[in-house]
Amino acid sequence: TYTLPRLIGRQNASMMFLSGDRYDGAEALEMGLVDDLVDLSRLTGRAQSMAATIAENAPLAIRSTRKTLRADLAAGVRAATDHEFSEQQWLMKTDDFKEGVRAVSERRPGEFRGK
Numbered sequence: 001t002y003t004l005p006r007l008i009g010r011q012n013a014s015m016m017f018l019s020g021d022r023y024d025g026a027e028a029l030e031m032g033l034v035d036d037l038v039d040l041s042r043l044t045g046r047a048q049s050m051a052a053t054i055a056e057n058a059p060l061a062i063r064s065t066r067k068t069l070r071a072d073l074a075a076g077v078r079a080a081t082d083h084e085f086s087e088q089q090w091l092m093k094t095d096d097f098k099e100g101v102r103a104v105s106e107r108r109p110g111e112f113r114g115k
Helices: 003-008 010-019 025-031 040-055 059-069 073-091 095-105
Strands: none
Touching: 003 010
16 A cells, blocks of 8 residues: 555555456556566566666666665555554454455355445
8 A cells, every 4th residue: 555556646556456456468557557568478588688778777876776766665664554454453343344254255245334
């Protein structure tokens, strides 16, 4: 819940989290979830090509850029994880949670009541 909205935008992430919809490669590319689409037969070559392009740059600058891009990531993820844990604790005590577990084990849609 912390990194995905920053990657693909709050609206796209909200729809992904709340709908459970699946996305194909073209949709993932359009929303910024992936950087490139390649055939499986070209995957290794494309990854090696991208790595080679990055490796041509100054290693200290690459390291610094990565560090800067991730500077607030750990603290943000920790705060989001703490909040998610708190939410999950009370949700696990609800009738809807119990119904969800039963529905999955019985391979049927859940019948949720908001309780």
